[in-house]
Amino acid sequence: MRFRESPWRSLSESAARRIQAVSANLVARLEYVTDWRLQKSYYLAEVWSIEEKFERLSAADFASWSHGPWSLPVREAEEALEVQGVLVRTRGQARRRPEAEFLHIGASATVPRIPDDAEFLDEVTRQIKFLDGVTLTQVAKATLPYKEARPRQRIDLDGYLDLLRRKHARLQASAKVAALVEEARAE
């Protein structure tokens, strides 16, 4: 019998705290969210951070489940935040089911500050807040790292970051792109 490698790597305490801070900030911006919606939103924030800022938002690993990207570290962050009283889980009416569990920020809770990424998370959540669940999953599944991951294995976000850095280096060295730029300037 052949055992598959676990998608989850161990995390330092500071890395786990960072994932908690990002999770809390996403919930604060998305307001009432299910675990499922938080997972997809967090994943897209990670991918867009790589694509726009050339850096990981956090060290959270994601696995490529058939229903989309999912992260055990994010789930553990939710649970830690619930214990701390930052997140509260309540049952409520859902759009596609009679009931679902929703996460929201506790009435007297303080959301951990992440000043360097506050503006970035504002922009990400503005883009995805009103997407329906099916579309949100489609957008997450359409990302290159998800498409390239083997089923139920870790999505290689660190590798994606390296790949994009190499592509941008190639862009700057490209004679074709230089010609395109000159064509635009001459217009």
Place this chain on the structure above:
Amino acid sequence: MHVTYREIRKGTFDRDVRSAASGDAIFSGRIQRRVQKVLENPRHHGYHAGGRIRCTWVAGVGNWAVLYDIDETNRAVVLLRFVSLDDV
């Protein structure tokens, strides 16, 4: 949204975007959001390219890049091209 630079769009940029994002509302929205951020603070939201396209500024959007110039005299961002990173 606080826009601090005027936007000048070259026809080449609009044609590139139309061809890249035609029919994809989410990607179009992402491009527009990225352009807005560049207009707010073009030096912060992109990087100054070296190599063959030196003096041009670059902002990544997915597997694509917005190429632009900053015209400080007129406090404007000139949007030049929108190129695929796989087609360089």
